[in-house]
Amino acid sequence: MELVDSHCHIDFSPLGEDIDAVLRYARENSVSHLLCVSVNMRDFPKVRSVAESNPGVFASVGVHPNEQDEPETSVDVLIHEAKHPRVIAVGETGLDYFRSSGDLDWQRDRFVRHIEAARQVALPLIIHTRDAADDTLSMMNDHAARDIGGVMHCFAENWQVARRALDLGFYISFSGIVTFKSAHELKEVATKVPLDRMLVETDSPYLAPVPFRGKTNQPAYVRHTAEYIAELRGDTLENIFSATTDNFFNLFSKARREFTLGVTSTISSAGVHGS
Ligand SMILES: [Zn+2]
Numbered sequence: 359m360e361l362v363d364s365h366c367h368i369d370f371s372p373l374g375e376d377i378d379a380v381l382r383y384a385r386e387n388s389v390s391h392l393l394c395v396s397v398n399m400r401d402f403p404k405v406r407s408v409a410e411s412n413p414g415v416f417a418s419v420g421v422h423p424n425e426q427d428e429p430e431t432s433v434d435v436l437i438h439e440a441k442h443p444r445v446i447a448v449g450e451t452g453l454d455y456f457r458s459s460g461d462l463d464w465q466r467d468r469f470v471r472h473i474e475a476a477r478q479v480a481l482p483l484i485i486h487t488r489d490a491a492d493d494t495l496s497m498m499n500d501h502a503a504r505d506i507g508g509v510m511h512c513f514a515e516n517w518q519v520a521r522r523a524l525d526l527g528f529y530i531s532f533s534g535i536v537t538f539k540s541a542h543e544l545k546e547v548a549t550k551v552p553l554d555r556m557l558v559e560t561d562s563p564y565l566a567p568v569p570f571r572g573k574t575n576q577p578a579y580v581r582h583t584a585e586y587i588a589e590l591r592g593d594t595l596e597n598i599f600s601a602t603t604d605n606f607f608n609l610f611s612k613a614r615r616e617f618t619l620g621v622t623s624t625i626s627s628a629g630v631h632g633s
């Protein structure tokens with residue numbers, strides 16, 4: 359059985375200190391692929407190089423909505439970086455009114471640039487939204503994000519918001535939050551999202567699922583979230599593993615499935631041949 363961690367930050371401390379061990383442990387826990395998500399352009403070269411040097415690891419390019427001090431990245435630069443063979447998505451991008459406050463026009467302008475770049479390179483968006491669901495969805499709608507699609511990552515909103523995102527063609531990705539005792543509304547969402555539109559993620563090193571809540575998260579733990587969702591839905595683990603894995607490759611169609619974690623062939627040649 360294979361499972362994909364659709365959103366993690368293995369370049370962040372403490373995971374970044376021993377990425378080989380993190381990937382090995384992920385492989386031992388059925389994780390075949392993972393997407394290491396960019397949060398700013400300073401660290402993007404590291405994200406890209408982790409993907410370049412490890413089969414089964416993919417990268418995104420983008421600047422997180424809470425990276426307020428980051429100099430603005432142009433659409434052209436995003437497009438240029440997104441053309442790298444290992445970069446399969448644009449983000450994470452979106453709106454976060456929880457951790458940023460004041461006049462947030464800069465955040466909305468940044469979001470628009472990311473949608474524009476994603477549209478031009480025809481790559482899916484990785485959307486981060488917190489305390490800003492209405493604005494996030496209306497901007498996705500106004501800027502035709504449905505043309506390229508993407509994922510609402512680390513989803514923690516109600517069913518109404520999920521429904522609107524699904525209507526825009528987006529996928530819903532569940533993190534360890536769904537395993538937390540207090541997340542009643544989210545558990546309900548996890549039972550309602552169509553199986554063919556669901557992803558799982560760790561968002562590691564944050565948000566470790568039960569039974570590791572409060573500890574450093576890592577991609578290997580994504581299986582606990584998948585197991586929890588299988589139980590919630592009364593579905594088999596096999597179904598959840600294979601559906602979320604198929605969904606990942608349906609959405610991120612630039613990602614090549616044949617190279618998995620722990621395979622030793624040189625990835626540089628993999629990037630040059632084929633599509
Ligand atoms: Zn996020």
Ligand SMILES: [Zn+2]
Nearest residue numbers: 365395450561
């Ligand atoms: Zn993230």
